[in-house]
Amino acid sequence: MQTWLGGICIAWLLAQTVLLFAYRHALTARWREPVLRFPVVIFESDDWGAGPLDQAIALKNLHEILARFKDEMGRAPVATLGVILATADTRRIRDTGGAEYFSANLSEPLYTPLREVMEEGVRQGVFALHLHGMEHYWPQTLMRAAVKDASVRDWLQSDGIPGTESLPSPLQSRWTDASVLPSRALESEALRAAVTEEASLFGACFNLRPRVAVATTFVWTEEVEAAWANEGIDVIITPGVRYTCRDATGKPGGEDKRMVNGELSKSGQIYLVRDVYFEPMLGHTPERLVSETKERARLGRPCLVEMHRFNFIGVAEKRDASLRVLEAALEQLRRTFPEIRFMTSLELADAMRTKMPALVETKPTPRIRVWLRRIEQIRGFAKLARISGLAIPLWIIGKAVA
Numbered sequence: 001m002q003t004w005l006g007g008i009c010i011a012w013l014l015a016q017t018v019l020l021f022a023y024r025h026a027l028t029a030r031w032r033e034p035v036l037r038f039p040v041v042i043f044e045s046d047d048w049g050a051g052p053l054d055q056a057i058a059l060k061n062l063h064e065i066l067a068r069f070k071d072e073m074g075r076a077p078v079a080t081l082g083v084i085l086a087t088a089d090t091r092r093i094r095d096t097g098g099a100e101y102f103s104a105n106l107s108e109p110l111y112t113p114l115r116e117v118m119e120e121g122v123r124q125g126v127f128a129l130h131l132h133g134m135e136h137y138w139p140q141t142l143m144r145a146a147v148k149d150a151s152v153r154d155w156l157q158s159d160g161i162p163g164t165e166s167l168p169s170p171l172q173s174r175w176t177d178a179s180v181l182p183s184r185a186l187e188s189e190a191l192r193a194a195v196t197e198e199a200s201l202f203g204a205c206f207n208l209r210p211r212v213a214v215a216t217t218f219v220w221t222e223e224v225e226a227a228w229a230n231e232g233i234d235v236i237i238t239p240g241v242r243y244t245c246r247d248a249t250g251k252p253g254g255e256d257k258r259m260v261n262g263e264l265s266k267s268g269q270i271y272l273v274r275d276v277y278f279e280p281m282l283g284h285t286p287e288r289l290v291s292e293t294k295e296r297a298r299l300g301r302p303c304l305v306e307m308h309r310f311n312f313i314g315v316a317e318k319r320d321a322s323l324r325v326l327e328a329a330l331e332q333l334r335r336t337f338p339e340i341r342f343m344t345s346l347e348l349a350d351a352m353r354t355k356m357p358a359l360v361e362t363k364p365t366p367r368i369r370v371w372l373r374r375i376e377q378i379r380g381f382a383k384l385a386r387i388s389g390l391a392i393p394l395w396i397i398g399k400a401v402a
């Protein structure tokens with residue numbers, strides 16, 4: 001009888017050890033991931049820059065709404081702007097009958113009012129500038145695609161300055177050649193030269209080197225990260241996963257890495273995870289944003305909110321409606337979370353890197369409490385923990401730190 005019981009105990013312990021071993025990376029990553037002491041909300045708005053000229057007024061409106069709110073520390077909510085530095089010069093392309101590619105960039109006088117609005121927002125603490133890319137696409141890829149695709153040809157030769165939002169989705173990825181699917185890797189030398197060129201143009205436009213990068217459509221590679229590191233970029237915005245290509249159906253694919261907040265890239269950059277979507281034009285409500293923020297705060301995580309430019313440009317009624325939804329969301333956030341903190345993504349990354357005690361929890365008890373909540377969400381882990389009995393010691397730990 002005793003041998004039989006002993007056997008069961010050994011099997012039980014063995015199952016738990018195997019489970020802990022199988023999930024060791026996910027478990028330790030969630031332990032190392034910084035635990036924030038306050039709810040943090042940062043709006044991340046991509047695609048601003050070279051493009052339609054009504055962006056200047058759109059950013060002025062956005063600035064005005066953000067500046068109406070303050071956290072306990074007197075900080076206004078921040079919208080980080082993922083900056084695009086150049087776009088097709090459609091008139092010159094048209095003049096060559098579409099045979100050659102030309103671009104116009106953000107340093108040109110045409111864009112002076114837009115640059116000024118961006119810089120004023122930075123000075124007032126409502127904007128921060130991230131590098132999103134030279135063009136939102138890889139120009140040679142677009143030119144190759146135009147040979148077969150009339151919509152791309154028309155886009156390249158359109159009247160005025162077209163928005164990249166209307167390009168076929170796979171072609172909006174800069175760091176892969178999606179002129180064929182599945183997409184192909186770019187040539188290393190061209191990629192490195194492009195990163196150097198765009199970082200330097202960003203510097204020339206804003207008198208400021210970029211330190212935060214966000215790849216267009218979240219498709220990038222380790223090689224891009226290394227090139228970014230050479231240009232001084234030390235923070236990378238991610239959706240929690242690195243997609244490296246467009247798959248055969250055109251969707252982001254080739255996932256080769258998953259990451260959590262505060263994790264370091266091979267080149268030493270800090271990753272942040274942007275995994276909340278607030279696009280008023282797509283019907284996302286303030287209530288939804290509040291509930292997403294609540295969940296991130298419960299898990300000691302920041303709430304990085306994706307909110308694209310397309311919400312705020314174009315038809316006046318839609319644009320104004322988006323602003324009203326954003327304003328309502330900010331009111332609800334401020335009311336629901338009196339202790340909310342607003343900051344830039346760079347400030348958040350620096351606080352994580354230095355384990356700044358004013359923001360990052362250092363005491364073990366609350367860290368264990370948050371870790372137990374986080375690991376419950378690892379895919380498959382909670383169920384296996386129940387089956388193997390590992391849930392019992394975890395429950396006891398939970399009671400001890402409650």
Ligand SMILES: [Zn+2]
Pocket residue numbers: 046047082132136216217
């Ligand atoms: Zn974008």
